[in-house]
Structure formats: C-alpha cells, structure tokens
Amino acid sequence: MNRPTSPVETVIAAARGFLGDRLSTNASIREQHSKGEDANPPVLPDAVAFVENTEEVSKLLALCNAHGVPVTPFGAGTSLEGHVVPVRRGISLDLSRMNAVLEVNAEDMDCLIEPGVTRHQLNDYLRDQGLFFPVDPGAHCTIGGMVATRASGTNAVRYGTMREATLGLEVVLADGRVIRTGGRTRKSANGYDLTRLFVGSEGTLGVVTKIRLRLHGIPEATSAAVCQFDSLEAAVETTIMVMQAGIPVARIELADEDQMRASIAYSKLDFAPLPTLFLEFHGSPAGVQEQATAVEAIATEMGGRGFAWAEDAEARGRLWKARHDAWWAANALYPGCRGITTDVCVPISRLAEAIIGAKQDAVAAGQNTCIVGHVGDGNFHVVILFPEGDPTGLERAWDLDRAIVARGLALGGTCSGEHGIGLGKRQFLAQEHGPEVLEVMRDLKATLDPKGILNPGKLFPD
Amino acid sequence: MNRPTSPVETVIAAARGFLGDRLSTNASIREQHSKGEDANPPVLPDAVAFVENTEEVSKLLALCNAHGVPVTPFGAGTSLEGHVVPVRRGISLDLSRMNAVLEVNAEDMDCLIEPGVTRHQLNDYLRDQGLFFPVDPGAHCTIGGMVATRASGTNAVRYGTMREATLGLEVVLADGRVIRTGGRTRKSANGYDLTRLFVGSEGTLGVVTKIRLRLHGIPEATSAAVCQFDSLEAAVETTIMVMQAGIPVARIELADEDQMRASIAYSKLDFAPLPTLFLEFHGSPAGVQEQATAVEAIATEMGGRGFAWAEDAEARGRLWKARHDAWWAANALYPGCRGITTDVCVPISRLAEAIIGAKQDAVAAGQNTCIVGHVGDGNFHVVILFPEGDPTGLERAWDLDRAIVARGLALGGTCSGEHGIGLGKRQFLAQEHGPEVLEVMRDLKATLDPKGILNPGKLFPD
Numbered sequence: 001m002n003r004p005t006s007p008v009e010t011v012i013a014a015a016r017g018f019l020g021d022r023l024s025t026n027a028s029i030r031e032q033h034s035k036g037e038d039a040n041p042p043v044l045p046d047a048v049a050f051v052e053n054t055e056e057v058s059k060l061l062a063l064c065n066a067h068g069v070p071v072t073p074f075g076a077g078t079s080l081e082g083h084v085v086p087v088r089r090g091i092s093l094d095l096s097r098m099n100a101v102l103e104v105n106a107e108d109m110d111c112l113i114e115p116g117v118t119r120h121q122l123n124d125y126l127r128d129q130g131l132f133f134p135v136d137p138g139a140h141c142t143i144g145g146m147v148a149t150r151a152s153g154t155n156a157v158r159y160g161t162m163r164e165a166t167l168g169l170e171v172v173l174a175d176g177r178v179i180r181t182g183g184r185t186r187k188s189a190n191g192y193d194l195t196r197l198f199v200g201s202e203g204t205l206g207v208v209t210k211i212r213l214r215l216h217g218i219p220e221a222t223s224a225a226v227c228q229f230d231s232l233e234a235a236v237e238t239t240i241m242v243m244q245a246g247i248p249v250a251r252i253e254l255a256d257e258d259q260m261r262a263s264i265a266y267s268k269l270d271f272a273p274l275p276t277l278f279l280e281f282h283g284s285p286a287g288v289q290e291q292a293t294a295v296e297a298i299a300t301e302m303g304g305r306g307f308a309w310a311e312d313a314e315a316r317g318r319l320w321k322a323r324h325d326a327w328w329a330a331n332a333l334y335p336g337c338r339g340i341t342t343d344v345c346v347p348i349s350r351l352a353e354a355i356i357g358a359k360q361d362a363v364a365a366g367q368n369t370c371i372v373g374h375v376g377d378g379n380f381h382v383v384i385l386f387p388e389g390d391p392t393g394l395e396r397a398w399d400l401d402r403a404i405v406a407r408g409l410a411l412g413g414t415c416s417g418e419h420g421i422g423l424g425k426r427q428f429l430a431q432e433h434g435p436e437v438l439e440v441m442r443d444l445k446a447t448l449d450p451k452g453i454l455n456p457g458k459l460f461p462d
Numbered sequence: 463m464n465r466p467t468s469p470v471e472t473v474i475a476a477a478r479g480f481l482g483d484r485l486s487t488n489a490s491i492r493e494q495h496s497k498g499e500d501a502n503p504p505v506l507p508d509a510v511a512f513v514e515n516t517e518e519v520s521k522l523l524a525l526c527n528a529h530g531v532p533v534t535p536f537g538a539g540t541s542l543e544g545h546v547v548p549v550r551r552g553i554s555l556d557l558s559r560m561n562a563v564l565e566v567n568a569e570d571m572d573c574l575i576e577p578g579v580t581r582h583q584l585n586d587y588l589r590d591q592g593l594f595f596p597v598d599p600g601a602h603c604t605i606g607g608m609v610a611t612r613a614s615g616t617n618a619v620r621y622g623t624m625r626e627a628t629l630g631l632e633v634v635l636a637d638g639r640v641i642r643t644g645g646r647t648r649k650s651a652n653g654y655d656l657t658r659l660f661v662g663s664e665g666t667l668g669v670v671t672k673i674r675l676r677l678h679g680i681p682e683a684t685s686a687a688v689c690q691f692d693s694l695e696a697a698v699e700t701t702i703m704v705m706q707a708g709i710p711v712a713r714i715e716l717a718d719e720d721q722m723r724a725s726i727a728y729s730k731l732d733f734a735p736l737p738t739l740f741l742e743f744h745g746s747p748a749g750v751q752e753q754a755t756a757v758e759a760i761a762t763e764m765g766g767r768g769f770a771w772a773e774d775a776e777a778r779g780r781l782w783k784a785r786h787d788a789w790w791a792a793n794a795l796y797p798g799c800r801g802i803t804t805d806v807c808v809p810i811s812r813l814a815e816a817i818i819g820a821k822q823d824a825v826a827a828g829q830n831t832c833i834v835g836h837v838g839d840g841n842f843h844v845v846i847l848f849p850e851g852d853p854t855g856l857e858r859a860w861d862l863d864r865a866i867v868a869r870g871l872a873l874g875g876t877c878s879g880e881h882g883i884g885l886g887k888r889q890f891l892a893q894e895h896g897p898e899v900l901e902v903m904r905d906l907k908a909t910l911d912p913k914g915i916l917n918p919g920k921l922f923p924d
Binding site: 287419 | 810
C-alpha cells in the first residue's frame with residue numbers, strides 16, 4: 001500500500017474510510033464539479049465527496065481542517081459567479097444527495113429540509129398542504145445554494161429573500177463542530193443573529209446541513225398580467241410608480257425588447273418583441289382585482305398596451321417558466337455566443353437611470369445584451385453575450401459589466417442583488433463597503449475558519 | 463493638579479478634553495444612568511458621557527479601549543432586562559442627544575437617523591410625507607435601543623421587527639474604528655450580513671451611531687376593532703385561527719382579564735374586564751373591510767362578543783395608547799407593587815398551551831399577574847407583580863418567570879421575543895442555544911471587542 005504523499009492524498013485516503021465509493025476521483029465527476037453556469041475558468045477538484053448526512057460532513061471537515069485541505073461546497077452547480085469552482089482544488093463537497101424534506105409544520109407554516117432539496121422539489125411536496133415556498137431564482141438550484149448566496153427571485157418584492165425566509169440552520173463549522181442557529185419562532189431577541197450571518201456567506205463560514213424555512217399559504221386568488229410598452233423608459237417608470245403607490249404586487253418583472261426576442265423564440269411566447277412587464281397579484285379575489293385595476297391604470301397612463309391576463313394556472317405556469325428560462329433563452333439568441341450577467345440592485349428611484357444607462361453603455365460598446373429585472377426590488381440583470389471561447393470577447397463583456405456596476409454603485413446601489421460575490425464580483429467589494437468593513441468581514445472569517453479551508457478564494461479580493 | 467490614579471480616572475480626565483461638561487460625574491446624573499425599567503439592582507457608572515456625534519463616540523471608545531474601561535450605551539433607559547445597568551461601572555454612554563433625522567427619501571421609503579431619535583419623534587416627522595415607521599415597542603424608547611434589542615411591538619405581525627426594518631448602520635467598533643454596513647437597496651447579496659449581526663447585539667459588539675430604516679406608506683384605509691371573550695382560551699384560539707387563515711392583520715393584541723382591569727383603571731377604557739383582542743387592519747377600504755369581516759366571523763364562531771369598531775383616528779389613537787401603556791397600567795394595579803415581565807415567544811400552534819399554562823402556574827404560585835401579548839407573532843408578556851422592595855417577593859417572581867420560560871422553551875419557543883437578554887435572561891441562553899452556539903457567539907464577541915469593554919456582563923452567562 002502506497003503511503004499518501006500530500007495532505008489532500010491523506011484526506012482522500014482517510015475519507016474513503018467512511019465514504020467509500022462516495023469519495024470519487026473519477027475524471028468526469030471531477031470535471032462536472034469544476035464549474036458552475038458562469039464563464040470563469042474551470043478548475044478540477046482533487047476529489048468529490050457525495051455526503052449523505054451531517055455526521056459525514058462533520059467528519060470530512062474535521063479531517064480537511066486538520067490537514068489544511070480546501071473544501072468547496074457544491075449543490076446543483078447553477079452559480080453564476082463561480083462559487084463552486086474549486087480554485088484551490090481540494091475537495092468538492094457535493095450536498096445534492098442530502099435532499100430530504102424532514103418536517104413540515106403546516107399550522108406554523110415552517111419546514112425543516114436538507115440543503116440538497118431544490119425549490120421545485122419542495123413546492124411539489126408542499127402543494128397538497130396549501131403551502132408554498134416563494135423564493136425562486138431562475139435556476140433549478142438547491143435551497144442550500146440559495147441560503148449560501150442569499151438568493152431571491154421574482155417573488156421577493158412581496159415575500160422577501162432568503163434573508164427573511166430562513167428561520168434557522170444547522171451548520172458544520174470548519175473544524176467539524178455542529179451548531180444549530182435560530183429556531184421555530186417568527187421573531188426572537190435571543191443573542192447574536194447567527195442565522196443571518198451564515199445566510200449569504202457563500203460557504204466561507206460553514207457548511208449548511210439543515211435549513212428551517214418560513215412558508216406561506218397558497219393565496220386564495222392569483223392572477224397574472226403582461227403589459228407591453230413602446231420604450232424601456234415607460235416600462236421602468238411604470239414599475240417605479242406601482243411601487244411608490246404601495247400596491248402589494250407579488251411579482252413585477254421586466255424584459256427588454258432583446259430579452260423578449262430571445263424568450264419568444266426559446267419559449268414560444270405569443271407576444272411582440274417590445275419592452276414588457278410581467279405581473280402577478282396574490283390575495284383574495286377582490287383584492288387581486290383591486291391591485292390589477294390599480295396597476296392597469298398606471299400602465300395605461302404610461303402608454304402600456306395589451307394588458308393581457310393569464311387567469312388559469314396553466315397559462316400562468318407557462319408565463320413564469322418562460323421568465324425563469326430567460327437566462328437560457330438569452331444564451332440561445334446568437335449562435336455560438338454565451339453570456340455573463342450583471343446583478344446590480346439600486347434604490348427604486350434610481351432604477352430608470354441605472355437600466356437606461358446600462359442599455360446605452362451596451363449600445364456604445366457594440367455589445368449584444370438582454371435585460372431582465374426583478375424591478376420591484378430595483379434589481380436587474382444585463383446578460384452580456386460574447387462569442388464562446390473568445391478571450392477578447394469575454395474581456396470586452398467584463399468591461400461592460402464593470403461599467404454597469406460602477407454606475408449602479410454611484411446611484412447608491414450594490415454590485416449584487418441576489419447572485420452573490422463568488423469570484424466574479426470580488427473586485428467591487430472594497431469599493432462598495434470600504435476597507436474597514438472588509439477588514440471586519442475578514443476577521444469574522446478568520447474567527448470561524450482560522451485555517452481558511454472553506455471555499456477559499458471566494459468573496460474576498462485577493 | 464492631581465495625577466489620575468486609575469484607568470477610569472485617566473479616561474474621565476482625557477474625555478473632559480473633548481467633551482467638556484458633557485462628561486459628567488454628577489451624582490444625580492449617574493443615578494439616572496444606573497438602571498432601566500427593570501428590577502435589577504442599580505449600579506452607578508463612574509461617569510456619564512453625553513455624546514453629540516460619531517467622532518466623539520469614536521474618540522471615547524478608542525480611549526476606553528486603550529485603558530480597558532467598560533462602556534455601557536444608554537438611550538432612553540427603558541430596557542426591561544437590565545441592558546443599561548453599568549454592572550462593571552465605567553462610562554455610561556448617553557446617545558440621547560444624537561437625535562437628528564438626517565435624511566428622508568420619500569420615493570424609496572427609507573430614512574437615515576441618529577440613534578437617539580425616538581419612534582414617536584420619527585413618526586411625527588414623517589407624517590406629512592404620508593410615511594410611517596411601524597416598529598413600536600410599548601416604551602418611549604430610542605430607535606438606537608430598538609436596534610440593540612432587535613425590538614418589535616404591535617405591528618410586527620404585518621411589518622416585521624427591527625431585523626427587517628434596519629437597512630444599514632454606522633457602527634463605532636470597540637477600538638474606535640467606524641464602519642458602515644448595509645445600504646439603501648431593498649436586498650443585497652454582497653458579503654456577510656453585518657447589519658443583522660449588530661441588530662440585536664445589545665451594545666456588546668459596537669455602538670450604533672447612524673441607522674438607515676425602511677419606511678412604509680401610511681395605508682389608504684385603517685380600522686381597528688376590539689373583541690371580548692369569556693375565556694382566555696377562546697381569545698388565543700381565535701388568534702391562532704386568524705393567523706392560520708392567512709388574514710394579513712396589521713395588529714392582533716391580547717390582554718387577559720387582569721390586564722384589562724389594569725388598563726380600564728389606568729387608561730379609562732370603556733370595556734369589560736374580560737380577555738380581549740385588539741385588532742387593526744391596513745389596506746384599501748375594500749381590503750380592510752374584507753379582513754375585518756373575516757376576523758369577525760372567526761371571533762364570533764369562537765364566542766367573541768361586542769366586536770367594537772374604532773374607525774376614526776382619534777379613537778384608534780386612544781386604544782393603542784392604552785395598549786402601549788399596558789406595562790404602566792399593570793405596575794399601577796396593586797399599590798406598593800411593581801412588575802417584572804416574561805417575554806416568551808413560541809410557534810403559533812403552541813401559543814394556547816404556553817399562555818394558559820403560564821396563567822395556571824401564576825395561579826398555583828399565588829402570584830398576581832397581567833398578561834399582554836403580540837399574539838400574532840406567538841409572543842406574550844406575563845407581568846408578575848411583587849411588593850416593591852421585598853427581596854423574597856422578587857425571588858418568587860423570578861421563580862415564576864423561570865417556570866414560564868422553561869415551558870416556552872419546551873414548546874419550541876425562545877426566552878425572548880423582543881426585550882433581549884441583557885442581565886435578566888442570560889441564564890436561559892445556554893439552555894436555548896446549546897453550548898456550541900454560545901461558544902461561537904463568544905468568539906465573535908472576542909473578535910470585535912477583544913478587551914471586552916462593550917457592555918460587559920450582559921447577554922452571556924457568567
């Protein structure tokens with residue numbers, strides 16, 4: 001028997017002892033765990049660990065910590081910012097097999113799940129109980145990944161993000177200790193808010209192994225509407241007016257004319273390629289009607305036309321599937337091209353400046369783009385398309401990304417509304433927070449992960 | 463000139479250099495800063511610093527940190543858990559003069575304030591702009607104190623607590639560094655959630671010097687209702703059914719028959735001394751009507767009677783003032799008595815067990831109590847009255863408090879829904895979170911305040 005010659009070989013040999021074949025060094029499995037959906041260069045992990053319970057995560061982390069071997073958590077691999085790329089190699093920790101729904105408390109509207117549960121899986125499970133989980137990024141992602149990136153989606157304008165949705169966590173710390181944060185109550189004032197510290201920490205402070213979520217009752221009535229505009233300005237200004245009027249829309253989503261072209265082709269939508277708002281209203285039948293009437297009045301005033309209704313669940317389902325497929329539609333628009341995406345979020349009053357400015361920058365740079373936005377939250381994505389495999393094209397795409405983020409920051413916004421920092425947005429973090437805040441974040445990281453084994457190379461600038 | 467002989471004397475002498483008369487060692491001022499509204503033994507600080515800006519806070523903390531002198535932040539002195547008692551003496555840091563509203567962005571519904579602003583002051587300021595700040599503890603407290611304790615109040619069931627209301631903070635760290643957390647956007651995924659780490663940290667991790675808050679539009683229509691029941695069970699069960707039906711009540715507050723007796727006497731209310739629910743509905747005129755009809759149907763089914771309406775603003779104002787004065791009313795009920803209060807919060811499905819059980823414990827112990835509750839959140843307060851100045855009476859009151867908390871924890875609840883831990887609830891923290899979580903909290907404290915000068919003796923068990 002060969003004696004292991006490096007720390008990672010030692011870890012692999014020892015982990016085989018309790019994971020068996022679920023610790024894999026197979027080339028194609030490592031390749032699958034070398035990247036997410038983003039354009040960062042892939043990096044192969046030394047091995048992939050398919051864990052099945054908290055104890056295994058704890059043992060593996062204790063082992064990696066003892067030997068200083070990097071661990072990069074992996075869920076569905078849908079990150080758009082390189083979170084899952086194991087830039088320092090080591091172990092890719094695949095949590096997708098931990099996908100049990102452990103508990104649903106219908107009367108308190110909460111549930112306890114494992115991190116590999118996807119949002120689709122959870123909502124399928126809940127439907128019979130009249131409950132739903134509203135946070136819905138576009139991807140078919142795991143809820144563990146959504147906790148890690150503080151994800152949101154189309155419903156956040158009404159129901160909040162993972163920050164509001166996460167009641168408590170089980171977390172394995174870098175050294176293998178297991179802690180339980182938060183609890184089942186709707187509010188608490190019982191010490192430091194560790195739950196919120198781990199939500200959005202991108203796997204750099206601990207590995208989440210259980211998640212308690214707040215759920216919501218399926219609304220008595222739901223209706224969706226689509227409204228098209230001659231100009232992007234009119235669509236954005238309509239959004240701002242709806243939000244400022246305090247109309248409690250459940251969803252208000254923007255697609256520009258390019259995104260509409262892409263989605264019409266990809267999702268076979270029966271709309272014109274014009275700037276478009278997609279809306280949804282939740283409540284009592286009368287309440288839904290009242291909200292819709294109020295929004296239609298504002299939209300009509302702003303020149304919106306063809307306020308089209310999708311009352312039945314199937315039509316609404318098609319509509320929102322098309323919205324969730326926007327990223328794929330954009331990536332399919334120009335043959336041989338793929339996209340990177342911005343994730344700027346600004347105060348709602350600055351949204352028109354931010355979006356129109358981004359569009360002008362794209363036109364000036366001669367770049368093909370598609371814009372979609374969770375505009376009720378002031379968050380929008382410019383998908384910048386470049387010829388796949390063309391490093392100059394990618395560099396020009398990043399240039400435009402930087403320009404759009406810079407304008408967003410100047411307007412009082414943030415570089416990331418929901419995708420997280422990962423690799424791709426690290427360069428903006430100091431500019432956005434200032435060096436003192438970054439120092440505090442680094443101190444917290446060093447406290448919880450003194451050897452720096454957890455998702456190293458992410459979030460912090462080098 | 464005498465040479466200072468102790469660290470605190472050194473700090474006092476140096477702080478006089480930039481604070482002048484605003485650094486006071488006057489006996490009556492020290493006495494005013496020796497306690498909150500709770501029954502913990504007062505402790506005199508060595509001096510009281512009335513700071514007026516961030517720079518002064520920064521200089522003072524740097525000085526205290528250099529000399530290892532304790533600093534206990536003080537706002538309005540309304541803590542119910544001993545937060546403001548300077549148990550290790552040193553400096554009481556009075557922030558009440560930092561009470562400027564610095565910025566209101568009506569179109570984005572946010573504002574920037576100093577920590578000494580009270581919630582009454584802010585709402586008076588906002589009213590003309592059609593905005594309001596919903597978080598409303600009973601006391602006439604400062605918003606800085608509300609950040610520190612993660613406070614909530616009667617509107618939290620609809621609008622959330624300080625956790626949701628706080629968008630960002632300026633914080634002075636123990637060594638005098640000034641950081642700015644969060645931002646103006648409604649959501650973000652831009653690194654660790656430092657804002658939420660400081661919210662609820664009870665002045666043990668830093669001193670908050672600016673607060674950015676999320677505001678809400680004053681609803682188009684508001685209506686309040688009062689409904690009385692023959693039994694506490696019926697009132698609590700009505701609450702549970704209203705919440706489980708998903709009716710978006712803005713407020714649903716409980717008072718038991720003893721609290722009603724107290725409030726009828728203290729606030730001259732025209733109701734019977736029976737278990738009572740106080741409700742408020744916010745929305746469009748039709749939406750408010752719909753919510754009220756739905757609640758009335760449930761309440762009537764549960765034997766509720768006299769669904770009394772308070773449509774006009776003045777009548778509603780009287781009602782909610784009486785609710786906010788409940789603590790004072792309870793303290794005035796028995797001559798020569800004062801109260802301590804529990805703050806248990808449980809999952810809504812366990813609320814009846816928790817409240818009825820608490821009442822039975824009180825009866826068995828022969829203790830006079832009044833119960834009020836933010837019952838929509840599963841949070842209730844048992845005010846336990848004991849003869850003022852009677853140590854045995856106080857000890858018996860604490861016994862009952864412990865029994866009520868123990869039941870709350872056994873039901874999946876927390877020892878504090880909104881008052882915080884301070885001195886009074888420290889004993890429950892390990893039981894509630896487990897030793898590993900407490901260890902992490904202590905590590906975070908040591909990272910941000912390595913010399914332990916910030917509000918020492920609070921939150922953590924000795």
